[in-house]
Amino acid sequence: MSSRICANLWSQIDPPDNPMGHVTNGVHVPTFLSPHWYDLFDRHLGYGWEQRLTEPGCWDGIYAIPDQQFWAVRQGLKSQLFHLLRDRLAEQHARNHGSAAHLDRVLRLADPDNPRALTIGFARRFATYKRATLLFDNLQWLRDIVCNAQRPVIFVFAGKAHPADQPGQELIRRIAEVAKMPEFESRILLVEGYDLRLARRMVSGVDVWLNNPIHPLEASGTSGIKAAMNGVINLSVLDGWWGEGYDGENGWAIKPVTDPDPARRDREEARALYEILQDSVVPLYYDVAPHGLSPGWVAKAKRSMVSLLPRFNTERMLGEYIERYYRPAAGQWHRHAQAGFAPTRDLARWKKRVREHWSGVRVRRIDHSPARIRFGESLRFELAVGIDGLEPADLRVELLFGCPAGAGAAPAQQHLEMHRERRIEGDEQLYSIELQPDMCGRIGYRFRVYPHHPLLTHPYEMGMMLWL
C-alpha cells in the first residue's frame, strides 16, 4: 500500500519494485498488557515469556489456559473498567446537575459486581475519517440489537477532538444526543476527559474493540492491537493493521465497500456492521454454557491473542527497522564516508549526468527469434540501446523471462542481465543474451533498461526505467 501511495515519486517503476517499503506498527507489551494476565502467562507460557515475545510458539500456551481462569481475568478487567466508568460518569453527571435517579439508570448495566453485559468500546481521536457515528446510521436497527433484555449490549464511547476541529466536535455532540435518548440510556455511554488512564482501562476492559474508519485512510491504528493483547476481540474495517492481522477467525471484519458515493458506502458498511453484531457478535457472546461463560467466545479471544501478539509488538517492529533500514543505512554511510566522501561526490556527479541524458536513451529489438521453439532449443535476443551521452557502464539492460501468473500461481520470473557486445553505430550499443529455456508452455518476456551505479541505495531509486 505504501509503495502504491508513493508511486508517483518513481513514475517509471512498477509500484511493488519502487524503494518505498514499510514496517507494520507494534505495541509495547509491558506498557499495554494488563498485569492481570501475568500470573496466567507465567504458568502457561513459562517464566521469561517477556523475552520471547516474537516467538510464535511461545504464545500457543494461551490455548492451555483453562477457560474459567481466562474468563475470570476478562471479567476482572471489565469490572475494573466499570468502576472507572462509574466514577467518571458520576463526575460528569454532577457537573451537569443530573439527578441521582438518572445516574442510576445510566449505570444500570455497567455493574462492576456483575459485569456480564456485552461491552463494546470505541475510543480514539474523533477525526472525521474514523466515523464515530457510523453506528447510528440506522437507529431502529441499533435499538433492536442493544435493547434485548436477555442480551444487553453497552457501547462505550470516549475520545477527543481538537478544539478547532468543528466536524470532530459535531461527532461528539451527536453521540451525546443519541446517548440521551431514553431507549439508549445505559446502553450508549459517552465518557468525557479521555486520557491515558481511561484509554488503558478501555482497551483492556471491553469485550469488543470497534474501529470503522474510511478505507484506506487508517495508516495503522494501534488501539485495536492493545485491545487484542488483552483478550479483547476486534471488529474492524479491513484497513490499517487489521488488514494484515485479520485471519478469518481471530475477530470480525467489515470489508471496505468501493462506492464513489460516500453516503452509499457508509450505509453499506453500517449495514455490514449491524449484521455482524446481530448475527455473530451478540449470539456468540451470549451462547453461555452452564458455568456462565461462552466457550466459543473464549476460543476466539484466545485465537486473537495467539495470532496477533507475536506479530504486532514493538520487539518485532524494531527488529524489522534494524534489519531492513537502520543496518543498511549504516552500511551506506560507511561506503560514502571513505576518502573524505569522495564516493558521495562521484555519485552526485553521476546522477546529474544521468538526469541530463536519460531522455535521450532509447531501446529497440533487432533479433528475429521465432515465436515458438522446441524444448531444448536455444533463443538469442538482441537489443540496440541508444545511450545518448552516457557510458555503457551507467546502464543495466535486463531480460525478464518466465511464466505469466497462472491460476493461483505467482509469476515465476527470472531477471537476466544482458551483455554488451559492441557499438553498432552512433551511440547505439548491441546487447545480447542467449538462453535455453528449461520450461515448457507459454512463456512471457520483457526487456528493461535502467541507470545503474554501485553506490545507489536502492537499485531503482532514480525512478528511471525503459520497457520494451
Ligand SMILES: *Cc1c(COP(=O)(O)O)cnc(C)c1O
Ligand atoms: C493507542 C492510543 C491511541 C491510538 O489510537 P488509534 O485510533 O488506534 O490510532 C490514541 N490515544 C491513546 C490514548 C492511545 O493509547
